[in-house]
Amino acid sequence: MCTVAVVAGPGGGYIVAQNRDERRTRSRGTPPVEGDFPLLCPRDPDGSGTWVGVNRAGLTLCMLNAPDPAPERLPPEPVSRGTIPLELASAGTQCEARSLIEAMDMAHFRPFHLVVVSPGGGAPGILECRWDGTRTAWASYRAPAMFVSSSLHQISADQARGEVWVRFLAGNRSPDLAALTGFMENHEPEKSSLSTCMHREDAVTVSRTMVEVRRDQIIMAYTDGSPCDPGSPSSNYEVSLTDSPR
Secondary structure (H helix, E strand, O other): OEEEEEEEOHHHOEEEEEEEEEEOOOOOOEOOOOOOOOEEOOEEOOOOEOOEEEEOOOOEEEEEEOOOOOHHHOOOOOOOOOHHHHHOOOOOOHHHHHHHHHOOOHHHOOOEEEEEEEOOOOOOEEEEEEEOOOOEEEEEEEOOEEEEEOOOOHHHHHHHHHHHHHHHHHHOOOOOHHHHHHHOOOOOOOOOOOOOOOEOOOEEEEEEEEEEEOOOEEEEEEEEOOOOOOOOOEEEEEEEOOOOOO
16 A cells, blocks of 8 residues: 655656555565655665656656456566666656657556656646556546555545545645645544555555655655654755756
8 A cells, every 4th residue: 555645846847755564574665765866765675666756857657556357467566666766767658658668568567557757837747557457447537635655445445544645635625845744744534544644464664755846956755664653763954956957
């Protein structure tokens, strides 16, 4: 399970938040490394990929797992879905990201949802790619938007987190980084598998990544652990885009 939330930021920028929900037995992610471009991102030591990253063009790439199809439709030797954002690190626009995806052999990947966010005029543009194991579907949105993935309770998680998201937006007409950070810690309607900060006997929210893209700067904050735990270590990164190739 994962949750991705996108809101507009000042000056045509945007803010992205992603909670990563994983089995308690899975290896801990590796925090981002300062200056680790072309994609600033945490890493998954098990799959050698990432679930969220931002490049110097100001594109943020969020990977969410989707429910698997019938066993006979699964790839015999699947490639980690987390490698896809790394392959898209060179994209300067959403169109370029889409072209790179369309050139890939999707048959090697299990189902996924990929969210690509780019800065824009009034509201940030969001491109979503859904691969169900058979075909690829595309959709475009404008912020604010939220995306949820759940391997066990997709419909229930969509509904529960969606209702909390609607209430959050009603009380935060122009949510900032602090407000969205707090939203990712919430346990509404209760501390469970359906809450945004997820808790289940065999799985939990293992990290939170916040990305703010401004006209001349990228800010990333990574929490290595449950967002609701004040003891979870956090790391902050700032990248100036003034002297960097876009």
